[in-house]
Amino acid sequence: MDLQEGHRVASGVRTNLQGRRAFRVCPALLSTPWRLHIGYAYLSNTTLESFPFRKIHRLRFLPLLLSWLYLLPIQAPARSEADISPESAWKKTGDFLYHEAADEFGDLLDEHRGNVIQLKFGLALNLINKQPKTQANLERARGLFSEVYSSEGMDGLGVAARYYVGRIWEVHQLDADLAEAERIYGEIIAAHPHHFYAQLAATRYALIRFYTVASREERMERFEELEPLAENLVRPGIRSQFHNLMGDLATRYELPLEKALYHYREAVAAGIQNFRIRRDVLVSVGEIARELGEVSIAVEFFERFLREFPRDKRNILIRERLTLLRPRLSNVP
Numbered sequence: 272m273d274l275q276e277g278h279r280v281a282s283g284v285r286t287n288l289q290g291r292r293a294f295r296v297c298p299a300l301l302s303t304p305w306r307l308h309i310g311y312a313y314l315s316n317t318t319l320e321s322f323p324f325r326k327i328h329r330l331r332f333l334p335l336l337l338s339w340l341y342l343l344p345i346q347a348p349a350r351s352e353a354d355i356s357p358e359s360a361w362k363k364t365g366d367f368l369y370h371e372a373a374d375e376f377g378d379l380l381d382e383h384r385g386n387v388i389q390l391k392f393g394l395a396l397n398l399i400n401k402q403p404k405t406q407a408n409l410e411r412a413r414g415l416f417s418e419v420y421s422s423e424g425m426d427g428l429g430v431a432a433r434y435y436v437g438r439i440w441e442v443h444q445l446d447a448d449l450a451e452a453e454r455i456y457g458e459i460i461a462a463h464p465h466h467f468y469a470q471l472a473a474t475r476y477a478l479i480r481f482y483t484v485a486s487r488e489e490r491m492e493r494f495e496e497l498e499p500l501a502e503n504l505v506r507p508g509i510r511s512q513f514h515n516l517m518g519d520l521a522t523r524y525e526l527p528l529e530k531a532l533y534h535y536r537e538a539v540a541a542g543i544q545n546f547r548i549r550r551d552v553l554v555s556v557g558e559i560a561r562e563l564g565e566v567s568i569a570v571e572f573f574e575r576f577l578r579e580f581p582r583d584k585r586n587i588l589i590r591e592r593l594t595l596l597r598p599r600l601s602n603v604p
Contacts, residue, residue: 480493570597
């Protein structure tokens with residue numbers, strides 16, 4: 272539709288109502304750029320007959336003018352006291368909005384609005400997660416966690432606060448202090464072995480402690496020392512993670528294959544949620560069982576792998592393994 276045709280169509284549908292300029296437009300005129308043409312005519316209080324369509328090229332500067340609006344400073348609406356509450360701060364924490372949550376916990380703590388211990392814990396938790404991580408934030412978080420622990424002891428939030436101090440020393444600090452982290456994790460496990468945070472600490476403690484020795488004999492002794500930690504792990508996810516770690520350590524450092532087979536099977540029994548880890552563990556159990564002569568176990572886990580991961584690239588190899596293993600099942604007592 273050219274300019275003259277647009278002018279003719281628009282003129283044909285214009286009407287006058289009660290002395291006021293008004294117009295009806297057909298749907299074709301509602302598309303760009305005709306919507307801009309008609310809107311400009313209406314705002315300038317002119318009729319479409321007199322609208323200078325040939326001068327519409329002046330609107331080519333409109334996008335440039337509108338783009339400047341993005342450069343204007345936008346002031347965020349001020350938060351009222353009613354908008355800030357411990358519940359909203361915790362919700363933001365759960366939504367991973369660590370910057371906003373830290374600000375709200377800080378404001379609530381300054382105004383003593385809520386349980387001070389919980390507010391300190393919430394603020395410290397967000398300080399170690401907000402980006403970018405700074406030494407000042409980590410030191411302040413460690414101080415707040417220490418205050419919570421001093422007030423609560425190994426009870427309530429005190430256990431959680433102590434655990435996160437260990438996490439700061441282990442993974443958040445640029446200059447990690449693994450010895451201090453190991454000591455803190457050991458304290459938590461000894462004081463409350465069945466506590467949720469003690470179970471979280473078990474895997475971290477085992478990993479750090481195992482790597483403090485170097486020789487194969489020392490590693491075997493350390494491995495057997497750490498195995499009983501699994502007895503207190505009642506949460507399936509944590510229990511599975513711990514056994515998977517122990518299986519990895521046994522295979523990587525050439526400890527007895529029987530140890531690796533036991534821990535991998537326990538990890539599968541507890542339930543491995545990560546499908547990548549699960550498929551690798553199923554194959555590992557089958558391979559280790561095959562090497563140890565545990566034919567029935569090898570066939571069981573190879574078949575389970577084929578059922579659960581039918582498109583994995585290792586399926587051809589697994590089927591070849593099963594072809595050789597199945598005839599031997601009849602010889603298994």
